[in-house]
Amino acid sequence: MAEFPDAIVEAWLTRRIRLVPPILFLWLVSVVVLVFCLFTEISRGRRFEGEVQQRKKRKPWVRISDTGELQPRDDDSEEVDCIIVGAGVAGAALACTLAKDGRKVKVFERDLTEQDRIVGELLQPGGYMKLLELGLEGRGFHNGRFVQRMRMKAASNPLINLEQANVLSLIESDGIVKGVRYKSLVGEEKNFHAPMTFVCDGSFSNLRRSVTNPKVRTPSWFVGLIVEDCSSLPFANHGHVILADPSPILFYPISSTEVRCLVDVPGDKVPSGSNGQMAKYLSTVVAGQLPLKLRKPFLQAIDKSKIRAMPNKSMPAIPRARPGVLVLGDALNMRHPLTGGGMTVALTDIVILRDMLRTIQDFSNAPALCDYLQDFYVLRKPMAATINILADSLYKVFSATDMVEEVRRQACFEYLGMGGMFSSGPMGLLGGLNPSIAILIFHFLLLTAYGLARVLLPFPSPSRLWIAIRLIWKAPSILLPSIRNESLMPSFNFKWLMTYRYTIVMSLFMLSSIYFLV
Numbered sequence: 001m002a003e004f005p006d007a008i009v010e011a012w013l014t015r016r017i018r019l020v021p022p023i024l025f026l027w028l029v030s031v032v033v034l035v036f037c038l039f040t041e042i043s044r045g046r047r048f049e050g051e052v053q054q055r056k057k058r059k060p061w062v063r064i065s066d067t068g069e070l071q072p073r074d075d076d077s078e079e080v081d082c083i084i085v086g087a088g089v090a091g092a093a094l095a096c097t098l099a100k101d102g103r104k105v106k107v108f109e110r111d112l113t114e115q116d117r118i119v120g121e122l123l124q125p126g127g128y129m130k131l132l133e134l135g136l137e138g139r140g141f142h143n144g145r146f147v148q149r150m151r152m153k154a155a156s157n158p159l160i161n162l163e164q165a166n167v168l169s170l171i172e173s174d175g176i177v178k179g180v181r182y183k184s185l186v187g188e189e190k191n192f193h194a195p196m197t198f199v200c201d202g203s204f205s206n207l208r209r210s211v212t213n214p215k216v217r218t219p220s221w222f223v224g225l226i227v228e229d230c231s232s233l234p235f236a237n238h239g240h241v242i243l244a245d246p247s248p249i250l251f252y253p254i255s256s257t258e259v260r261c262l263v264d265v266p267g268d269k270v271p272s273g274s275n276g277q278m279a280k281y282l283s284t285v286v287a288g289q290l291p292l293k294l295r296k297p298f299l300q301a302i303d304k305s306k307i308r309a310m311p312n313k314s315m316p317a318i319p320r321a322r323p324g325v326l327v328l329g330d331a332l333n334m335r336h337p338l339t340g341g342g343m344t345v346a347l348t349d350i351v352i353l354r355d356m357l358r359t360i361q362d363f364s365n366a367p368a369l370c371d372y373l374q375d376f377y378v379l380r381k382p383m384a385a386t387i388n389i390l391a392d393s394l395y396k397v398f399s400a401t402d403m404v405e406e407v408r409r410q411a412c413f414e415y416l417g418m419g420g421m422f423s424s425g426p427m428g429l430l431g432g433l434n435p436s437i438a439i440l441i442f443h444f445l446l447l448t449a450y451g452l453a454r455v456l457l458p459f460p461s462p463s464r465l466w467i468a469i470r471l472i473w474k475a476p477s478i479l480l481p482s483i484r485n486e487s488l489m490p491s492f493n494f495k496w497l498m499t500y501r502y503t504i505v506m507s508l509f510m511l512s513s514i515y516f517l518v
């Protein structure tokens with residue numbers, strides 16, 4: 001066997017030996033950084049735990065009476081970490097979450113009684129996972145009962161002061177929001193101050209205008225009634241979308257005996273309920289389009305149940321934090337409720353916010369906190385944008401207005417019916433389990449290709465060719481406006497350096513070791 005000449009081996013060793021000092025220096029720096037990171041993490045964790053324990057020792061601010069009613073105590077004197085306006089889905093969940101982390105929270109809710117609403121009765125699996133993460137699990141429900149249970153949970157926490165009051169405005173000084181002005185239950189107007197205010201006052205928010213310049217659209221209304229016969233559903237325990245003319249109708253169970261029906265009425269007005277126009281519309285225009293099994297219970301529901309209407313609003317989030325205030329839930333962002341994604345987005349936002357705020361000891365430095373919270377709008381984008389774009393686009397596809405759109409609607413129905421990835425992909429997006437805009441665009445392109453094949457095959461006659469051209473021509477108008485609304489330009493920042501500091505340090509270690517050994 002040939003041996004290496006001594007001179008070559010010697011030169012190689014000399015080169016390696018020359019590298020020893022810089023490598024040792026690199027190792028030393030890595031060790032110092034690692035020890036520093038570990039030390040700061042451990043000490044911050046200890047301090048945080050200590051603070052949480054100390055705050056938990058305080059007395060409850062709100063009592064729950066023997067009958068289960070919330071009885072707020074008038075105890076404004078104590079300082080709080082933050083104010084939450086609105087104890088709906090977002091506000092109640094946020095209050096519980098912040099209090100769990102040891103923050104002292106003041107919540108203002110204008111109506112603490114159980115609300116009877118037609119909104120938020122179907123929670124997508126992605127939203128349910130977020131509820132589990134927040135430790136607030138609940139299921140297919142009456143929205144009022146669900147929200148009331150979360151309020152009870154909040155009220156039983158000693159760190160949360162829940163008060164029934166109507167918040168009138170935000171208090172500002174030097175461009176920083178310092179608290180809120182509110183009208184108490186007895187009609188007295190008062191101020192309440194805190195370093196941070198979270199505005200969660202829902203779709204009709206009167207406070208968001210003082211923070212952003214919202215662009216709200218109302219493409220349609222949902223008219224809601226309750227069908228009292230679950231056996232009338234074609235598939236038990238499933239949600240149903242009926243592709244009716246001019247727009248879809250939803251049916252889904254909300255208890256073991258009740259089915260919620262939501263009829264979409266396009267436009268910014270609905271037939272009046274008081275003069276019987278609504279009942280007439282439902283029985284003449286809608287009933288005839290339902291499956292036979294559902295018709296009779298639906299007609300009975302028109303006579304028996306309370307018919308209510310809610311505007312289906314759509315509003316892109318404006319990624320602008322202001323010192324001392326953050327807008328959340330429907331007050332920040334809305335999409336068509338066809339896919340039932342609103343609560344999933346709101347709960348995901350709260351998980352993201354909780355994780356971000358965990359690293360902040362107190363909220364007193366409003367400008368710095370505001371800067372830091374700018375990242376919240378980037379982090380929420382994958383889930384929020386996917387659900388928003390899907391909801392608004394699917395509504396356009398399902399509300400066929402002409403023959404070309406009808407072709408697309410049928411293509412969509414058949415596409416989803418093919419099963420496999422053609423249904424699991426879109427369902428993963430809709431359920432909030434796989435939030436990805438790329439996958440959404442991929443399925444939209446595939447759906448358009450399927451629609452074209454459906455029209456052109458087996459023989460592309462001139463009229464079919466014309467439909468195909470219009471199908472392609474109109475496709476961008478379905479997805480692009482929503483994509484534009486979501487301002488999907490990536491936002492670059494270097495916070496990832498901090499997030500991945502351990503990985504970076506360890507990688508330096510490994511690389512230097514490998515280099516040294518080789």
Ligand SMILES: Cc1cc2nc3c(=O)[nH]c(=O)nc-3n(C[C@H](O)[C@H](O)[C@H](O)COP(=O)(O)OP(=O)(O)OC[C@H]3O[C@@H](n4cnc5c(N)ncnc54)[C@H](O)[C@@H]3O)c2cc1C
Nearest residue numbers: 086088089090110119120121122167202329330340342343
């Ligand atoms: C017809 C319809 C059906 C829907 N269906 C679904 C569905 O099936 N699944 C789903 O996930 N989403 C659904 N959504 C969306 C969902 O309801 C919302 O995304 C969700 O309720 C948003 O929660 P929020 O806390 O922001 O608002 P809300 O739950 O509306 O809570 C706002 C709270 O703020 C209080 N408040 C308002 N103003 C003040 C004030 N000035 N002072 C004090 N308190 C105030 C209100 O009383 C209320 O309690 C639907 C929406 C509509 C319109």
